[in-house]
Amino acid sequence: MFELLLNIYKKEKLPVESTKMENKFTYMNVLKAIADDTRMAILQSLRSGPLTVSDIEKITGKSHSTTSQQLKSLSNSNLVTYRKEGTQKFYKIRDRQIFDMLESVSSYLSTSDVVSAKKGMKGKKVLLMGLDSSGKTSILLSFLGNKNLMAYMNQNLKATNGKKHMSEILSDMNLETKIQPDSIYFEYGGQVVFREEFKKDPISVIRGFDKIIYVIDVQNDKRYAESISYLSEIIGSLDQFSQTFEMDIFLHKFDPNIDKEGKFSQQTINEKIIGPIKQLMPVGFKNTIYRSTIYTVFRKSLMMQTYQA
Ligand SMILES: Nc1nc2c(ncn2[C@@H]2O[C@H](COP(=O)(O)OP(=O)(O)OP(=O)(O)O)[C@@H](O)[C@H]2O)c(=O)[nH]1
Numbered sequence: 489m490f491e492l493l494l495n496i497y498k499k500e501k502l503p504v505e506s507t508k509m510e511n512k513f514t515y516m517n518v519l520k521a522i523a524d525d526t527r528m529a530i531l532q533s534l535r536s537g538p539l540t541v542s543d544i545e546k547i548t549g550k551s552h553s554t555t556s557q558q559l560k561s562l563s564n565s566n567l568v569t570y571r572k573e574g575t576q577k578f579y580k581i582r583d584r585q586i587f588d589m590l591e592s593v594s595s596y597l598s599t600s601d602v603v604s605a606k607k608g609m610k611g612k613k614v615l616l617m618g619l620d621s622s623g624k625t626s627i628l629l630s631f632l633g634n635k636n637l638m639a640y641m642n643q644n645l646k647a648t649n650g651k652k653h654m655s656e657i658l659s660d661m662n663l664e665t666k667i668q669p670d671s672i673y674f675e676y677g678g679q680v681v682f683r684e685e686f687k688k689d690p691i692s693v694i695r696g697f698d699k700i701i702y703v704i705d706v707q708n709d710k711r712y713a714e715s716i717s718y719l720s721e722i723i724g725s726l727d728q729f730s731q732t733f734e735m736d737i738f739l740h741k742f743d744p745n746i747d748k749e750g751k752f753s754q755q756t757i758n759e760k761i762i763g764p765i766k767q768l769m770p771v772g773f774k775n776t777i778y779r780s781t782i783y784t785v786f787r788k789s790l791m792m793q794t795y796q797a
């Protein structure tokens with residue numbers, strides 16, 4: 489991310505080594521320039537193309553004076569430029585790489601979400617459920633915290649065969665890991681045959697667990713209805729469980745490059761997933777919805793220069 493920030497200002501100007509003081513200044517400047525609610529809202533409003541001040545005001549809901557003031561600050565920091573057409577000024581993002589950086593922060597936050605979700609499970613016995621291929625095994629592997637192992641395993645993922653403890657999943661893949669799998673995690677495979685078994689006898693699947701993580705593949709919109717219907721069966725079977733039973737819902741495969749403006753915008757996700765889920769949830773049933781992904785954006789950082797003159 490450092491190179492990205494650096495490039496925003498210093499593109500092709502100065503070699504990395506010779507600009508230490510200036511880099512620090514530039515780095516801080518970019519961070520300061522974006523660290524404000526109004527300026528962030530303005531940047532986001534300019535995602536889809538150039539806008540006038542009054543267009544921006546309408547989108548952000550901020551007053552004229554606040555918008556003008558913060559636009560000035562953004563253009564002083566070189567994040568935003570403008571062109572004049574008659575009496576109108578059209579503002580635009582100077583270099584769209586700024587959005588890569590914001591995606592990177594989102595990715596960091598969504599990964600932290602998963603980490604914090606995991607923390608909330610201390611001492612609880614947790615079952616991952618969801619349709620086949622929604623990403624349950626991948627999430628469990630990511631809980632192990634070993635990215636190399638995950639990268640390898642992702643090539644070798646097999647459908648999970650019924651209810652499996654995390655260590656069984658690892659041994660099914662013929663993989664020994666020095667990392668001790670957390671004893672609390674289990675997965676219930678999502679293939680039709682297992683979902684049918686669950687329908688017949690839900691209690692034997694869920695008995696003994698304190699929490700379910702229900703995983704929805706957010707990228708597969710054709711299966712939203714199927715996934716929500718399975719979720720509804722699970723919730724229906726929870727009637728006899730204690731008040732302390734909890735559910736986390738992971739809107740998974742929310743990768744950094746996902747189309748957050750179009751198909752997977754907050755509004756669409758609200759309409760198609762969150763709204764229907766809210767309707768299913770019985771009063772007083774503790775549940776939290778997270779975005780999650782096992783992927784982060786491509787990263788580049790300088791290791792060494794081997795060029796010899
Ligand atoms: N794009 C993307 N793909 C993912 C992500 N997580 C998992 N996958 C892919 O989704 C596919 C299915 O993943 P699994 O973890 O095996 O799914 P599962 O829910 O365990 O499936 P069953 O065991 O059959 O119920 C694999 O090809 C993974 O690489 C993610 O965050 N983003």
Ligand SMILES: [Mg+2]
Binds near residue numbers: 675
């Ligand atoms: Mg699995």
